[in-house]
Every structure is written in structure tokens, then in C-alpha cells.
Amino acid sequence: MAAFMVGIDVGGTNTDAVLLRGAEVEALIKVPTDPSDLLGSTTLALHKVLEHYKEAKPVKLHLSTTLSTNAIVEGRGSPTQVVTVPGPGVNLKSLDFPFTLVELDGYIDHRGREISPLQLEQVSRLRNVLGESGEALAIVGKFSQRNPAHEQSLKEEIAKWHKGIITLGHRLSGRANFPRRIVTAYLNSSIARQQLEFLRVWQKVQGSAIGEILILKADGGTMTLEDSAERPIESILSGPAASIMGVKALAQCAEANFLIVDIGGTTTDLAAVVDGEVLFERDGATISGYKTLVPAVLARSTGLGGDSRIRYEAGTGIVIGPERAGTPVCLGGEHLTPTDAAAALGLASVGSQEAARQAWRDWGESLGLSGEKLASEVFQAFVNQLRRLVEDFYTELESMPLYTIREVLDPPRLRPAAVVGLGAPAPVFIPALAKSMGLPWEVLPFASGANAIGAAAARATVGVTLQADTQLGKVTIPEMGYQGDLHRPLFFDLGKARSLAEEKTREYAESLGYDASGEVYIVEEESFQMVRGFRTVGQTHMVRTQLRPEVCRVRGEDG
Amino acid sequence: MVFFPAFDWAISPDHPERQERLLYTRDQIQEEGLFDHPSIREYRPRLAEDYEILRTHVVLPSLEQTVTESHRIAAGGTIAASDLVLDGRAQRAFALLRPPGHHANRIVHGSRGFCLLNNEAIMVDHLRSRLGPELKVAIVDTDAHHGDGTQDIFYNDPGVLHISLHQDGRTLYPGTGFITERGGPGAYGQTVNIPLPPGTGDEGMLTAMERVVLPILRDWQPDYIINAAGQDNHFSDPITNMGFSAQGYAQLTEMLKPDIVVLEGGYSIESALPYINVGLLLALAGLDYSKVQEPQARLEPQPKTITNQVAAICDEIIELWGRRLEADLGEIFGEADFFERRRQIYYDTDNIYENQQEHIRLCQDCPGWRVIFTHSNRVRQVTAVVMLPWQPCPGCREEAKEQHRQLLGDEQFGQVIWQDPAKVLPALES
Numbered sequence: 001m002a003a004f005m006v007g008i009d010v011g012g013t014n015t016d017a018v019l020l021r022g023a024e025v026e027a028l029i030k031v032p033t034d035p036s037d038l039l040g041s042t043t044l045a046l047h048k049v050l051e052h053y054k055e056a057k058p059v060k061l062h063l064s065t066t067l068s069t070n071a072i073v074e075g076r077g078s079p080t081q082v083v084t085v086p087g088p089g090v091n092l093k094s095l096d097f098p099f100t101l102v103e104l105d106g107y108i109d110h111r112g113r114e115i116s117p118l119q120l121e122q123v124s125r126l127r128n129v130l131g132e133s134g135e136a137l138a139i140v141g142k143f144s145q146r147n148p149a150h151e152q153s154l155k156e157e158i159a160k161w162h163k164g165i166i167t168l169g170h171r172l173s174g175r176a177n178f179p180r181r182i183v184t185a186y187l188n189s190s191i192a193r194q195q196l197e198f199l200r201v202w203q204k205v206q207g208s209a210i211g212e213i214l215i216l217k218a219d220g221g222t223m224t225l226e227d228s229a230e231r232p233i234e235s236i237l238s239g240p241a242a243s244i245m246g247v248k249a250l251a252q253c254a255e256a257n258f259l260i261v262d263i264g265g266t267t268t269d270l271a272a273v274v275d276g277e278v279l280f281e282r283d284g285a286t287i288s289g290y291k292t293l294v295p296a297v298l299a300r301s302t303g304l305g306g307d308s309r310i311r312y313e314a315g316t317g318i319v320i321g322p323e324r325a326g327t328p329v330c331l332g333g334e335h336l337t338p339t340d341a342a343a344a345l346g347l348a349s350v351g352s353q354e355a356a357r358q359a360w361r362d363w364g365e366s367l368g369l370s371g372e373k374l375a376s377e378v379f380q381a382f383v384n385q386l387r388r389l390v391e392d393f394y395t396e397l398e399s400m401p402l403y404t405i406r407e408v409l410d411p412p413r414l415r416p417a418a419v420v421g422l423g424a425p426a427p428v429f430i431p432a433l434a435k436s437m438g439l440p441w442e443v444l445p446f447a448s449g450a451n452a453i454g455a456a457a458a459r460a461t462v463g464v465t466l467q468a469d470t471q472l473g474k475v476t477i478p479e480m481g482y483q484g485d486l487h488r489p490l491f492f493d494l495g496k497a498r499s500l501a502e503e504k505t506r507e508y509a510e511s512l513g514y515d516a517s518g519e520v521y522i523v524e525e526e527s528f529q530m531v532r533g534f535r536t537v538g539q540t541h542m543v544r545t546q547l548r549p550e551v552c553r554v555r556g557e558d559g
Numbered sequence: 560m561v562f563f564p565a566f567d568w569a570i571s572p573d574h575p576e577r578q579e580r581l582l583y584t585r586d587q588i589q590e591e592g593l594f595d596h597p598s599i600r601e602y603r604p605r606l607a608e609d610y611e612i613l614r615t616h617v618v619l620p621s622l623e624q625t626v627t628e629s630h631r632i633a634a635g636g637t638i639a640a641s642d643l644v645l646d647g648r649a650q651r652a653f654a655l656l657r658p659p660g661h662h663a664n665r666i667v668h669g670s671r672g673f674c675l676l677n678n679e680a681i682m683v684d685h686l687r688s689r690l691g692p693e694l695k696v697a698i699v700d701t702d703a704h705h706g707d708g709t710q711d712i713f714y715n716d717p718g719v720l721h722i723s724l725h726q727d728g729r730t731l732y733p734g735t736g737f738i739t740e741r742g743g744p745g746a747y748g749q750t751v752n753i754p755l756p757p758g759t760g761d762e763g764m765l766t767a768m769e770r771v772v773l774p775i776l777r778d779w780q781p782d783y784i785i786n787a788a789g790q791d792n793h794f795s796d797p798i799t800n801m802g803f804s805a806q807g808y809a810q811l812t813e814m815l816k817p818d819i820v821v822l823e824g825g826y827s828i829e830s831a832l833p834y835i836n837v838g839l840l841l842a843l844a845g846l847d848y849s850k851v852q853e854p855q856a857r858l859e860p861q862p863k864t865i866t867n868q869v870a871a872i873c874d875e876i877i878e879l880w881g882r883r884l885e886a887d888l889g890e891i892f893g894e895a896d897f898f899e900r901r902r903q904i905y906y907d908t909d910n911i912y913e914n915q916q917e918h919i920r921l922c923q924d925c926p927g928w929r930v931i932f933t934h935s936n937r938v939r940q941v942t943a944v945v946m947l948p949w950q951p952c953p954g955c956r957e958e959a960k961e962q963h964r965q966l967l968g969d970e971q972f973g974q975v976i977w978q979d980p981a982k983v984l985p986a987l988e989s
Contacts, residue, residue: 086850088834088850088851088852088853088854089587089590089591089837089850089851090591090592090593090837090841090846090847090850090851091847091849091850093847094846094847107854109854110583110586110587110590110829110833111583111829115854142590143590175589176586176589176590177589177590177592177595178590178591178592179591179592179595180592180595283595291592291595399602399603400603401562401601401602401603402563402603402604403562403563403564403565403566403585404565404566404567405565405567405568405628405629405632406567408563408603408604408605408606408628408632409606409628526566528566528578528579528582529572529573529577529578529579530579531572531573531577531579533797534573535573536572536573540582
């Protein structure tokens, strides 16, 4: 019997929920989100969708929520103290972090060698410096991803008297970027308490009608509730990720490269698939101005949607967005919107076509244009603006740096061969956009619930960064807090590094309670000979892996 | 910043110019998060076109046989960096790329001093092609080795002021760069060499900046200042004997305020480059570099004897600069129609010996046209090159054309090449 699944995506305006039975959509419901009571909105959506569930067996739930995102955007995180070991380099005081930092002596270099140790008396003074009040703490060292020893021994010391939450920078990412590591660890600690409360609430729900509960992450993968309490920061921006997972679950498109356009009422999000994989942010997500190391799908959002405001400017002509006008005229609103243009032109059957036509005629009169002409110009302006956004998006993608001759001579090909659209206005605008780009197109079935379907279809993602240095005889996997000695460093080549990384990825996945049987693929790798004084003294290998997130395919009802 | 570490290119596997050279610099820049800083942005390099290379160089036996893609990307990346400034997309630009270029002469038979194409010279000619031949560009070369290639390319070019600070040529490759090398008849005094004694530290370098480089720049008033930023004056460099630190480099950058910085040498890839480059980038962007420091303790302060030696050298150079316009060119270059120069040039990287004979027309109205005859153990048959300056007088143009016609008819030459930098256009190249 096909397994049942519930997916819920709590968005800013609506909460969508889906019940899947294998690849079939059994029910898709929508309730308005009450921003002051996310839990209430979530449980309401859950109850409504479970009305369609008649089995006795507990059903699995995948939950994508804006809880963490909102806490950060609205600045509602708990007070958090940050202890750093910056070593020499950029003066942290010049970086204007919106929180205070304690700087300790100690220095680990780019190869993870300890150049100068922590100062014990500074560490023992920390208790006075930090006081007993701070409940959340983040500990971050420069190059801690190459050697986590300083962060680990600081935690050991501090945990003797500090009973609250402590985040260690190296556990969140294996990527280099000290300021981002500081920000990521800080945010993680600041929202950890809220996530713990969330965990307690959902742990109670778990067990009766609801089976396992998994939380959606910014990279489109899932994590366990327990894991989300350790690393709540990974649950930010799961909404756009859920939509993209919806595309992976629903799209028929067989092209290696395609463009994803998610048109909503207020905004349009763009994302790209290249060589069959969704493109990720190079370093990590940016949220509310905070640059983080959180792995995230690369999505660009702009204020252009079905309910955008339309202005007519002398000289420029028609300008749409970025702000929202409100409900379209055809649905009883006061201001004309792109949706009204589609309604008046007969491209969409939304609300009252006559009301829309009359409003265009009235406005057209003041500009000396027929109502139909104005509506079609607005429609065209919408498509043109969208086309420019797409061009800017790919120009940005194509400006990513290239570090090898091979890449400069043959740069990665990113341009799309098709357009996949979703969102309520997509059926109206996507064909025209694709035509202007000379590309085939596809609009997802269930255009307005693809996010919930994506949440339901998503699978666990786990990745590690292995850094091996055969001269020093060391291997480090920061995400696991692992540092070991290489058994026979001379023979540890890139192939061995790959095998070890794969083995460790599975070990890590299992330790987190995930099914580790899927394919482990290499996201990125590099390998260098180290030569000193005209003699090869060793090699350095970096292998970044990922347990391939197999998205379950969902059949389109009418697609 | 145009960053191109060429992670898939080396002169040979264990050569200092190898894949690993900018690896630790990349690690440090990424870990410091510098590309996230609102004042710093990273751009891609590009390939230099044939015409952009041939405007500056004569490449033998041909471009195809001598220049590799890595060289084209380093030269093209340097041009791309300069375009950022010209187009107003950046206030200052840093071309942090390899392979380097400052030992590459105008005539190229192969690589010397790890260099094949002169990245900053190609870029300077690009600047002039965009902004006009009357542009004044100053190059300040702070590599530990004398910038002999750049000096060779511009030594008779009144549009370029070339200042090279380096470890004394009596103690280091390429063995040139003495105070007495002051430029050709068309640009006499605009080649300024500041040879520093081995062991010179930050103090000596900053003294030379303050007492020689900055006053000369104030005096000459260039439109653009280029820094050929070698990083091998560092106390930890394996192939030189100087005592500069990362702080010293950052201070130098802050004082010089270059418009465009181009990486040259520097082979202390772990102990120096990551820290020098971070300091340089911060200083260039006007940011706080006070906490940038290399892992090893610095050498002892510069000895007093060196301080005195540097002071004496500075005095001598600034005095020569002040009197450069009074020099009797007739006495230096002769009263004949042509000034003749014969040289043997050794290409250490490719083991090539070149023999060169150059004749510069001594002209009252322009820097004078030139003819160069060159051959080597790689290109045995003699090549003749007839060259015009950026702003030739009509008389020189006619004489040069006539000379070119005559040489074309002479069968002893393997190739007869015509180089007129102001007339090189992409359209004419094909």
C-alpha cells in the first residue's frame, strides 16, 4: 500500500497543506495564516487536511514554517552572547556586527595549525565578562572549520558553569567565512529557545495520528525535530525551498537546464536548475541583511506579482510594482492590477471581467487610450519587466568567479532551455514570458499548492566537508566535529579522500536518524600538491559531499 | 578585484609558479569574508585578444607557438581590472592573478623570470587606446626583483613613468635596475630605479616611498598610478633577502593610493602571501588593516647601516630627478641620427639566449621611431621590427614606413614586423 504523507507550508499569507498517497494528491487545502499565531494556523491546516485521512496508522508530516525566519526578520531572537577567537586579520570591530563580541587570544591558521593557544586566564575570566544572565551563547573561531579544537575546549570550560544553549561555529558549516560563521552561530543560538518550545509542542502531537515529524530546511531537504533544535538556523527560508521541491516533484520538464518562475500576488521568485540540480547560494542564505553559511537554494525575489500596483509615468510608461496594490478590481478591490489586465483581456477567468474592463476604460480615457489597449500594454509591461528580471538573474549567475583555465575557456552553461512556472498567475504570464525568450514552457498542476506538495515530497539532506592534509597527517570534518590522524598519510590520495567522505556522510546521516542508503555525490572537490623547496611534501584534499535528496515524484491531476 | 589563481596551471609541477601559489591566499580571503564586504567586489577575468597583446609585444616565432591560455587570462584579467576603474564601476582595482609579467620585455622569445607577457604594460597600452595617447601613467614596481621587462617596454616612452624599488641588482636576479639606468632619449629621467640593500625592512621601504616615490609622483602628475605589486620583499620569501612585512605592504599601499594594483612575484605562499594580500586589499579599499599580521614573528628592526644606506640612495635619486631636464642628451646618446644599443638577453625560465640590436632615431619632435633586429637559439633567423611611438611626428612616420618597405624586400629576415601601437585596432587585426 502506498504510504501517506502530509506536507504543510506556512507562508506569510496562506498556509497550504497536502495529503499525498504515494504519488497521488488526495487533498490540498488552504487556510489564511495568522501571523500572531503560527501554531494555530498550522494545526488548523493539519486538522483540515487530516479530515481526508481515514487510516489508522499515524501519518508522516513534513512541516515548512516561517517561525525561525520571522523571529530573525522581526528581531525577536533571545539575547545571545558571542565569544570569538579571531586571531590576526580583519579587525572584527570594523565589521559592525549588530551584536557585541568578546574577543579571545588564540590563533589557528589556514591549515588548522595552532599558532598560538587559548589563554587560560582569559577563559576563566569569561564567567565574569559574560555574567550569568546570557542564556544563549555562540563560540566561533577563525579557521575553526580546519581545526575545531579551540571552540571545543572553550565549550568544555564554559559548560562547567553555563547551562544554556551553546552553538559552536564549526558544527554549522565546513565553508570558509569567519564573519558569516559568527553570524550563523549567533542567529542559531538566538532562535534556539523558540525552536525548543516548538519541539516540545510537536513532540506531544507526534505519536497519535501523526507519526514522524520532519522540518523543511532552506536547502529543500528535511531534518528531524530533534536536529532542528540543535540547528534551528537551517529551517529559515524553507518556503521558497518548498516551492522548488514542488517543481522537482511535479514538473515534466526533461531539460538539464531550466528556469523556475514562481509568481505570487505580491512577489515573483526566480530559481535555476542547471545540469538537473537546483542552484544553491555560493556561500549561504542571506536573511534580513544577515549573511550566513546556511545552505540554501538560490532564489531571487522581486516585488512583481498579480496584485502589484500599476503606475503610468510620463516618459517611462507603465511601471508595475514593487509594492502591492491590494485586491484586484475584478475581485472587488479598488486598484487595477496585472490580474485585472489578464481578466479584461479574457486570458484568465478571475472574478468579474466586466468590472475589470470598465476600470480600464475609465483609466484609459484619462490617458487617451482605449481600455483594451491599456490593459494589453499593462500585460506586455508585466512580461517585459519579468523578462528583464530573468536577464539580470542569469547575468548575476554568470558573474560568479572562475578560478581555472578550463572554466574560463569553457564557462559553465547556465542558460535555460525551458521555463517552468508556478503560482496562481503563472498560467497567464508564463506562456508570454517563455515566448519572449523563445523557449518551451510548462505550468505546474496544483499551481497554488506546489509548496505544500514540495514540503511533502522533500527528503533528508546531509552533507559533510572533508579536509585532509597529508603533510600534517590530519583529516577534519567540521560538521561532525571530527578530527583524526591519517593512518598512512603518504598513500592518502583524492580517491581515498572521496571514499572516506562518503563513508562519513553515511555515518553522519545514520547518527542523525536518517536513511543513509541513497547516493552520496560530490558537490565540490579540490586537490593540491604541496611543494616546499622544490620537493613535494604532501597533498591537501577537500571533498564536499551530499546525500542526494531524492524528491518523491507526484502525479499532476490535470497536468 | 579580479582574482584568478589559475588552479590548473604551473610552469612545472614543483616550480614556484605552480597551482598551489594562491591557494592559501584564496583560503585567507574567503575566511576573512572579504568578498562579502560592501566595499569589495570580485569580478571574472577574461582572455586578452591578439591585438591587445601585439600592441605591446612582438611575440616570436608567433603568438600561437609561444603564448598559452594562462598568459592570455592573466593579461586579459589585468585589462578587465583596469576597465572596472575606467568605467567607474570601481574606485580602485586589484588584479590578483598569475602568471606574473614584469620580466617580459617588448620582444618575447619565451619566458624569463617566470614571465611571458607583461600584464601591466599590456594594460597601460589598453588605457591609452581607450583614453588617448597623451595619457600619463606611472608604474611603481614594488617587487623585490627589478622590473626590467616593464622598464624595457617603456624606457623610451614619454607617456610612462617607471619607478622600480627592488633588492640591489648586484645581489639578485635579473641583475639590473641601477640608478644609472634612466631611460632612452625620448623619455630620459622617466626610468627611476631605487635599488635597496639586502635586508631592507619596512622602515627602508617606507622611507623610499616618502622621500623619492611620492615627491616624484607629485611632481610628474600622472593620470593613473599602477602598482606592480610583487610580494617577495617579505622577510619569509624563499628566493630573496629582504625584510618587509604585511603591515609594511599595507602602509605602502595606503601611501601610494594606486588606481590599479597588479600582482607580480612572491613565493612565500603560506607565510606571507595570504597576509600581504589581505592587508593590501583592505588598505586599497580604505579599510582597517591594523590587525593583519603574519604568523611568524618579524625580523629584528632594520639595522642602522641599512637605514643610512637607504637614506643616501634616496638623496642621490631625488637629486637626479630634479636635474633630469638639464641633462645633455647629446652627450649621453650621441649626436648621430640614431642611438644604437646591443644586448644579449637571457631567458632563465626557458633557457633562451637572445641577441638584440636596436636603433632609435634621435628626433627633436617625438621620441623617435625604432628598428630592432633580434634572434635567439629558439628563433635563429633574424627578425626585424620597425616600431613607432604612440605619438610619432610625421617625419618619423615616413622614415619608419620607408625603412619597413626596404626591410620587407630583404630576404635575410625571417619576419619583418611593423608595430604602431596607436593604430592597432581590433578591426584591423583580422
